Amino acid sequence: MTLVIGNWKMHGTHHKIVAFLAQLSPAPAGITPVLCFPFPYLTLASQLLPHGYSLGAQDLSCYDQGAYTGQVSAAMLKDCGVHYVLIGHCEHRDARDTIEKKIDQAMRYGLEPIVCFEKKSQILQFSAPCTLAYEPAVGADSLPEDLSAQILDLLELCKKPLLYGGSVNTDTLKNLCPLPISGLLVGRASLEASSWCQLLETLAGAKRTPGHFFH
Numbered sequence: 001m002t003l004v005i006g007n008w009k010m011h012g013t014h015h016k017i018v019a020f021l022a023q024l025s026p027a028p029a030g031i032t033p034v035l036c037f038p039f040p041y042l043t044l045a046s047q048l049l050p051h052g053y054s055l056g057a058q059d060l061s062c063y064d065q066g067a068y069t070g071q072v073s074a075a076m077l078k079d080c081g082v083h084y085v086l087i088g089h090c091e092h093r094d095a096r097d098t099i100e101k102k103i104d105q106a107m108r109y110g111l112e113p114i115v116c117f118e119k120k121s122q123i124l125q126f127s128a129p130c131t132l133a134y135e136p137a138v139g140a141d142s143l144p145e146d147l148s149a150q151i152l153d154l155l156e157l158c159k160k161p162l163l164y165g166g167s168v169n170t171d172t173l174k175n176l177c178p179l180p181i182s183g184l185l186v187g188r189a190s191l192e193a194s195s196w197c198q199l200l201e202t203l204a205g206a207k208r209t210p211g212h213f214f215h
């Protein structure tokens, strides 16, 4: 099963999300697409997701409940139909112990944590069973030159399912398909139904072609 996580970040409106979801087809075989919309639209999206899709959230609180203005708990996400949650995205800059508490919180409530990291040195911090998403800091629209070697090195070290994120689109996909990764974390290319569906279809085609290494 290949996970393709669409991270909408702080984009979208009620109208745009309804229109986007109406244009999607059921998930291609062997691929689990996950859409992470902003918190206010999660319940709406959970009612409109196509067959084979899952719902994700972009963050969660490390607390159960209480006086934490602006935070959203794991229980609330479960209530909204969420299955996956991004943790430690570089746009949050959470401290290491906060990330650990969030992973723990997600697992206690039956959410699947997708833990993002930018540097190899960070992965030894994550002992809990979780999926990791490698998002190295490289220029926009480019992939690291020695990505294949980096991925093999990371897999050897972490022994966990590994996703790749950062400038993933139908153009960069040809360089990502041969890698032994478990899926993708997609930002910009997830925002329009055309680019998102094209990405899923291209990936599904590549998975049927001998020689790809996607799990």
Ligand code: PGA
Pocket: 007, 135, 165, 166, 167, 168, 185, 186, 187, 188, 189
């Ligand atoms: P991008 O974002 O695909 O727009 O580079 C990915 C992410 O930061 O989650």
